[in-house]
Amino acid sequence: MDILTTAYDLVIGYILPFLFVLTIVVFFHELGHFLVARWCNVKVSDFSVGFGREIFGFNDRHGTRWKLSLIPLGGYVKFAGDENAASVPDRDLLAQMSAEERRTAFVAKPVWQRAAVVAAGPFANFLLAIAIFTFIFMVFGKTVTAPIVDEVRENSAAEAAGLLPGDEILAVNGRGIETFNDLQRIVSASAEVPLELEVARGTTVLSITAVPQYREVTDNFGNSQRIGLLGITRSVDQNSLIQKDFGPLEAVAEGTRDTVYVAGRTLDYIWGVISGRESADQLGGPIRVAHVSGQVADQGLLPLLSLAAVLSISIGLINLMPIPMLDGGHLVYYAAEAVRGKPLSERVQEIGFRVGLGIVLFLMVFATWNDVLHLSRL
Structure with missing residues (x-):
């Protein structure tokens, strides 16, 4: 049992x-x-989700076989005139095609x-x-937190820079900061890089230089990653929470920004591995994706x-x-x-x-x- x-x-x-x-x-x-x-006008012979033996499928009016295959770890589209799903031309098959058929072959x-x-x-x-x-x-919508410092940790980059609880981060390197997440995104990608912070302290606006420390952090699922950290926590006061609602165009713009951010962080990590700045142990495959999916x-x-x-x-x-x-x-x-x-x-x-x-x-x-x-x- x-x-x-x-x-x-x-x-x-x-x-x-x-x-x-x-x-x-x-x-x-x-x-x-x-x-x-x-x-x-390329003829598609197969559209498969998965590899291996077909479980079930159907042919559409254009002659494409749509199918779900046994091994659900990927998929492929196969074009007329190709030997396999990697688009390697099948010269024997191409030779047997009529002139009309060859016009719809991918290689042609x-x-x-x-x-x-x-x-x-x-x-x-x-x-x-x-x-x-x-x-x-x-x-x-999106619930965000105002970029207000709640706590400054001991021996942190924020403490060395002179940040204090209650400080509000207005800008980083001249770029306006609206939410704590905006600040996190910049800091996490800027380990060991000096950042010029524009900080509101009461009625005074200060310019402070902080250098995020390179640290390994663990998320709620036990997955670790190496990022830049200032060593501050966000304010948990209800007055610091902001509910942002988006119209259609605003939602598209925000969705595009998030997509660009994730792509940029991914490329930065890949370049870090190539240059030796990052460890390759963060590269994951299907097992880790399955584990994270379940979590x-x-x-x-x-x-x-x-x-x-x-x-x-x-x-x-x-x-x-x-x-x-x-x-x-x-x-x-x-x-x-x-x-x-x-x-x-x-x-x-x-x-x-x-x-x-x-x-x-x-x-x-x-x-x-x-x-x-x-x-x-x-």
Whole structure:
């Protein structure tokens, strides 16, 4: 009975929230490829959510097979004339096609159309994130805290700078601050970087220089991350809480700002890993996503949708990395083709795909290993 209970908790608590989040993100990514392909008159033979054997599906009037497959860890769109979902041309199949059929093959399209089809997947991920954030802001608004210091911790950057309880942060490096979250976003991305704070203390406005300390923090789910910290807490007084409501255009603008912020923080972390400033142990794979999905699902549908938005941004950015096998790798090939006036040789592309596959497999294994280590520490 204990085994059944554990299995039930695992399925309901972790697997289903994970599949819910991943399916939304993957579906919209592939839908981006699909819609632009249709716009470019490329025949789409398969639209699959998941890999492996088909569980069920149907054919639409254009001849596309829409299907749900057995392994729900991704998905793909396959175009006419392609050997596989990585858009590797099938030369034998192309040779057997009629002239009319070849005109709808992906490989026969101008380079700008192929680039547009490939870029549409990540672009759809960013649009999905904006749409989710916009929906949340329109329906529920946003409760924020005024940028007022409640407590200054000992031996902190804030104490060294001379900040005091009751201080209100008006601006950072000349940029106006409206909420405590605005301040947190700037500080967290500015470890060891001097910040010029404009501070209201009573009726006096002061200019204070503070250098956020580089610290590892743990969130409510036990997940750790390294960010810049001043060492202050926000005011918990009810008068410091601000309920912000948004109209449609304001919600879109706020959703776009949040999407840009998440993308910027993600890119900053990736660059930090490449430059050696950040540790790669924060890279996570499907196991950690499933774990976080289960934790967030306990808080309700709204946080789970927010997680889907963040994951959608991450997948969009990852797919734009210039690695063969990923969308970004294809875009590099198309850029080279546009410059040269002809495609790279099949041999060069094949070598690139093999190298790209090796890199992707390595990253998957590395991320999974990080996931196992992360869970073992909880």
